[in-house]
Amino acid sequence: MDHAALSALLNQLISHWESEVVEFKRGKDGFSSSDLGKYVSALANEANLRGRERAWLVFGVDDKKRDVVGTSYKENPTHLEVDKNSILSGTGSFTVREIYVLNHPDGRVVLFEIPPAPRGMPINWNGHYYGRAGESLVALGQDKLDEIRAQTLATDWTAQLVEGASIADLDAEALKVARQRFAAKHANRFKAEDIAGWSDVAFLDRAKLTQNGAITRATLLLLGRAESAWRLSPHPAEITWKLEGEERAYEHFGPPFLLATSQIFSRIRNIQLRLLPENELLPHEVAKYDQRVVLEALHNCIAHQDYARSARIVVTERLDRLILENEGTFFEGQPDDYVLGDRVPRRYRNPFLINAMTELNMIDHMGYGIQDIYRRQRERFLPLPDYDLTEPEVVRLTIHGRVVDEAYSQLLMQQTRLPLADVLALDRVQKHLPITEDAVRHLKQARLIEGRKPNFFISARVADATSQKAQYIKSRAFDDYHYEELVVGYLREFGHASRKELDDLLRKKLSDVLNETQKTHKIGNLLSALRRKGRIRNFGSTASPEWRLVE
Template structure:
């Protein structure tokens, strides 16, 4: 049951996400919109729709006159969606609030309203992709990683198909003295399973350790990370376009080295270090590629991780939408593929939970690059690293994004952003204090940062927090 205390906590702390939605609805609220939001919340695990609260921060109770007959609207939802939604009325001092508590959909059954299978994407409701629907319909069956990539393989075929030497090297384990020891360890890690007709090599083993993914199946071959290098700032002329045929773990360092070596030089940092420096830091490339490999939607067919290099930027994208908002990448972590992530961490391919994106943002600051951008489309998540750009050449959007990310980076480091720290991030002299203040003001207007009022109320010495802190 939702209480006034719960509502107060939501108003103070909780961001809107796929499980929580606020609407003002002062006078009324469209029933069709209500049904569509119920469908989207149910499809993403259930949640709450709250009417009578301002949409934008700082959130306040404004009161609502919508749906005065709660029994009637409950019956309307049940009739339309075949789902019972609890409708609760809270009498807040500032007005009436309605809370719709939506249960999760049944396993294997996506919900729809008038044929539209909906989900949240930022502030919008969008249709689920065919691959997302396929994944829901397959619930209850074997996990993608447990499905066999090769069934009934002999011991010789297991060793021929998988790079077992790299596996033991990455795990920092001594290589067994005989083949039985190799198979025993792979079986212990649930990468292979003994069957009456031989060994089943599962998809997890193949996607990580395959000597060649195309030796297993066309489906796995299409999961190979693909590197594309363009001549200019668009896709008109392609200089290189090849998939990385090895499994993710065994081919990871080679993939990162190739992308890094193909990057243009950063002459601006070279002048300071008096050494050759690539435009995109290797560690940043490493983190973004690892994130894309780990967090992709493996149920999405015919899609792969893409690493696309242009003259002025590097884009790393993966199939699937993130389970958290892109604005929260720096401080939150929720893995779509925890089993894959855990094994790749043990192989030292990716970092500990949630420590990758803050490194990317830090490196962008050190290498004097614009703030990286994180975007979602209908079916993909994309991270963008930009080539060097002077402050004067940055757009207003670039500056706001950099200010917000700098504020987040300071916060997760137990520090606070100030005018001075932002000037240092942009390499601006003290004479540009007013310019930094304008960027801070624009970022506040975008509701991405807020003053840290616990520190000081002085404008001159103001410190700032991310909006979610």
């Protein structure tokens, strides 16, 4: 927001003066983090109740004279950013949307933009809920608390009580781990020995898994005994892991999901990859799959699954990637909105389950999980994840476990401080996906890509010398995965292909180091590999093959 827009906004707020969703303060140096958190809780809850898109806390305005007087509150921008994290820590899952600084003629003004509390999820500060009575900060009344909580209770599948269920239906080990996770999440609020002394009923209510001691569907999903899963019928309450390729296997995992996700990760073949930086003798060794990335993705599937559709979550392991699928559209916005950290979700499909998983430190519900997945994959020099939303009511996430284009990985190893926006664009280039004209212009100016539209490729600055660039591009061999995906993409587009058509597709793209006979053998080996993996099949004859997809 520019200076003119901020000035107009401030004038508008002052002209309407204080209400339950706007608070003016002088904001002296001594304004405490505790008071800041209380006001954020109050203003967020009131904005929810009044259907407002935002609330405002404004420092630098005299709340009696209604004049701009300026504020010296945290003049270092870094200290203002610390406020965001401080609020997030005190609320457990919520913080301000943005902090604006306006250099007004009458003094410096700081404006905190506060999003409304998500539907069904009142915001607390250190365990206490706050609201407003006119211009006064007060405890949030029980009637207001109930009003917010009831907003989605009736439609939230995970919030429904399970008739006849009791603590006896919960897994003892899952309950133990849940206490440990809760203690780690709230180490600054509760002592571990105090949490250990709570009764199971008290703990489950504190962890937002139960309602006044009554077992919910969320309780059974996260902590339920496998033998009690029938209480969730007709929902299958399953996560299926399946291995595809030369070897095939599968296994179904039911509740408690708190433990099941780690069990699923242990099934995944997770070898070490060796990536050799340019002009270095010692390779980088990274795991094929990062545990935190996979668990974050799995937990997102659990949190955002549309349970009313009675479908299972599916994790497919292929030779070079993991594919995670859950039912239900992306509920708020698009994946790209969260990758760069610009979007904070305001609504959730399963707010009760989201709250419980947040308390158990399984997810955050500020939208940072997706950004963390991308960041960690980037730091391991591997391709970024891909979201596929083309199938109605399905979210499909692919996590790559293999280098696609060596130039991409080399570039990330050489330039570790590239902005994430640039890495996202380079990742699309290596996967032969389109990028915007602005991105093309920027990457070319930075000499990160070469070529002409639509055939861009990552710059060959990793080659030994500038004079060798042309030869480098002609002679470098792509990873087999790259060629296999070209075949799969062709078959997906046209349905079938003869051997000649696939030869024409691949021959010019293979390294110039290979002679024509070697290229013929190479293409044959690629097709055989895809057939063994169960991805394509010859529906014709040996003499006149007709290749088609089988996935």
